[in-house]
Amino acid sequence: xxxxxxxxxxxxxxxxxxxxxxxxxxxxxxxxxxxxxxxxxxxxxxxxxxxxxxxxxxxxxxxxxxxxxxxxxxxxxxxxxxxxxxxxxxxxxxxxxxxxxxxxxxxxxxxxxx
Amino acid sequence: xxxxxxxxxxxxxxxxxxxxxxxxxxxxxxxxxxxxxxxxxxxxxxxxxxxxxxxxxxxxxxxxxxxxxxxxxxxxxxxxxxxxxxxxxxxxxxxxxxxxxxxxxxxxxxxxxx
Numbered sequence: 752x753x754x755x756x757x758x759x760x761x762x763x764x765x766x767x768x769x770x771x772x773x774x775x776x777x778x779x780x781x782x783x784x785x786x787x788x789x790x791x792x793x794x795x796x797x798x799x800x801x802x803x804x805x806x807x808x809x810x811x812x813x814x815x816x817x818x819x820x821x822x823x824x825x826x827x828x829x830x831x832x833x834x835x836x837x838x839x840x841x842x843x844x845x846x847x848x849x850x851x852x853x854x855x856x857x858x859x860x861x862x863x864x865x
Numbered sequence: 866x867x868x869x870x871x872x873x874x875x876x877x878x879x880x881x882x883x884x885x886x887x888x889x890x891x892x893x894x895x896x897x898x899x900x901x902x903x904x905x906x907x908x909x910x911x912x913x914x915x916x917x918x919x920x921x922x923x924x925x926x927x928x929x930x931x932x933x934x935x936x937x938x939x940x941x942x943x944x945x946x947x948x949x950x951x952x953x954x955x956x957x958x959x960x961x962x963x964x965x966x967x968x969x970x971x972x973x974x975x976x977x978x979x
Contacts, residue, residue: 755907783964794867794955795908797967840907846964852923853898853968855908 754778755843757856766865770828774841774856777822781843785853786815786826789838798839799826831863868892871956871971879979883944886974890937890958896920897939898968899931902953914939946978 756775764770774784782803787795801808801815801824808815814827828835841856868891878884890897899911910923914933925931928946933939943950953975957968 785964785967787967787970792972794869794957794970794972796867797969800965800967802964842908844964846962852910852913852921853908854910855900857907 755841755854755856757841757859759859761860761862763862763864764831766833766863767830770831770835770861770863772826772839772841772859772861774824775822776843778843778845779822780845782846783844784815784817784824785842787840787842789840789858795840833863833865836861836863867969867971869956869958869969869971871974873974874972875975877977877979878946880946880948882946883942884946884976886941886943886954886956886976888939888941888956888971890939891969894958894960894969895937896959896961896963897933897937898957899939899941900955900957902955908955911941943976948978951976951978
C-alpha cells in the first residue's frame with residue numbers, strides 16, 4: 752500500500768517553461784513533506800520542504816504547494832533549465848511518529864529539453 | 866561531495882554470504898538513516914540511529930542489522946544474502962530531525978547478489 756504516490760513516471764518540458772511535478776499521499780497524519788532531486792550515480796539531494804501549517808514554500812526557482820484537503824502537493828520549477836533534468840522524489844512523514852521514517856514516492860523523471 | 870561517505874561503492878557477492886556496508890555521516894550530524902532502493906521500488910526506510918542509539922525502525926529484515934559507533938559512523942550488516950537483496954543502499958545523515966533542512970544522502974552502495 753503506497754502512502755506516497757507520484758503517478759507520473761516521467762515528464763518532459765521545454766527549457767524556460769514551467770515544470771510541475773505532482774505527489775499524492777493517503778496518510779492524514781503526515782505533516783512534513785520534502786522534495787529531493789536525484790542524478791544518476793548520486794544520492795538524492797534535498798530541494799525544499801513544507802510543513803502542514805503552510806500551503807506554499809518558495810526557494811528561488813522552486814515552489815512547493817500543499818493542498819491538505821486533497822492530500823496533494825506539487826513542485827513547480829520556473830524557469831526550467833536543462834540542469835534540472837533528474838529524478839524527483841516526494842517524501843512525507845509525521846513529526847509525532849517515527850521521525851526517521853520518511854516515506855518516499857517512486858519518483859518522476861524530469862527531462863528539460865534545450 | 867555531500868559530506869556523507871559510503872563504502873564500498875559497489876559490492877558483488879554470492880547468495881548466503883554476509884556483507885558490511887559502511888557510512889560516515891556529515892560532520893556534526895548525529896542522526897544516521899539507512900535506506901534501500903530496489904529496481905521497482907522507491908526508497909524504503911530501514912533504520913535510524915541517533916548518537917549511537919537506535920531511534921526508529923522501518924521494514925528491516927531480521928537478517929539485516931545496523932549499529933552506530935561512538936565516532937558516529939554506522940555499519941549496515943546484511944547476512945544470509947538472497948538474490949532479492951540486490952539493491953542500492955543509501956545512508957543519510959542529519960543534525961536533528963532533518964525535517965526542515967532535509968537529510969544529506971551519500972552516493973550509495975550498489976549490492977549485487979549472484
